[in-house]
Amino acid sequence: MSNATTKVLAGCAVGCLLVVLALGGLAWMGYRWARTAAEVIEAAERAEDRLEAEYGLVREFTPPVGPVAADRVEAFLTVRELMAPQRTALTESVEALAPAAEKGGAVGGLRAARAGISMAPRL
Known part of the structure; x- marks a missing residue:
């Protein structure tokens, strides 16, 4: 192969590697955000379950x-x-x-x- 072809292929390889790294970084950040959001939602569900266990269902409430x-x-x-x-x-x-x-x-x-x-x- 000629020297110019080798340079083009090396440049394409570097460009592809950078795109793959950028996509991997975005995927990792998305995973971390989703995991944090899931933890917050689970904590809210646990709090709601505790409240229902202690006070009963909201739809069953009747004021005194x-x-x-x-x-x-x-x-x-x-x-x-x-x-x-x-x-x-x-x-x-x-x-x-x-x-x-x-x-x-x-x-x-x-x-x-x-x-x-x-x-x-x-x-």
């Missing part, structure tokens, strides 16, 4: 008859106050989503997608 106890109202108001930043962020995301969808086109679609993604829960 009579007025709500003052300590329960205080607990509700405390949690409601703690969730105020999340409520505000969700309200802003929904408000940003409506005008972005009205504009149409690629820019409006990207803005709507960004507003929608910001509403998604983070793992």
Whole structure:
């Protein structure tokens, strides 16, 4: 073989090796992300199972008859106050989503997608 052919084949081999390494790296990162996501989901399922074992199924709950106890109202108001930043962020995301969808086109679609993604829960 000529010297030029050898150089071309060596260059192709190096290029193929780099592509294989890049794909392998992406596959490894995807595997690690999926494994972490699966662990988070399994932990949530275990927590739900513990809650159901301790308190029963949600659909079987019936509230007690009579007025709500003052300590329960205080607990509700405390949690409601703690969730105020999340409520505000969700309200802003929904408000940003409506005008972005009205504009149409690629820019409006990207803005709507960004507003929608910001509403998604983070793992």
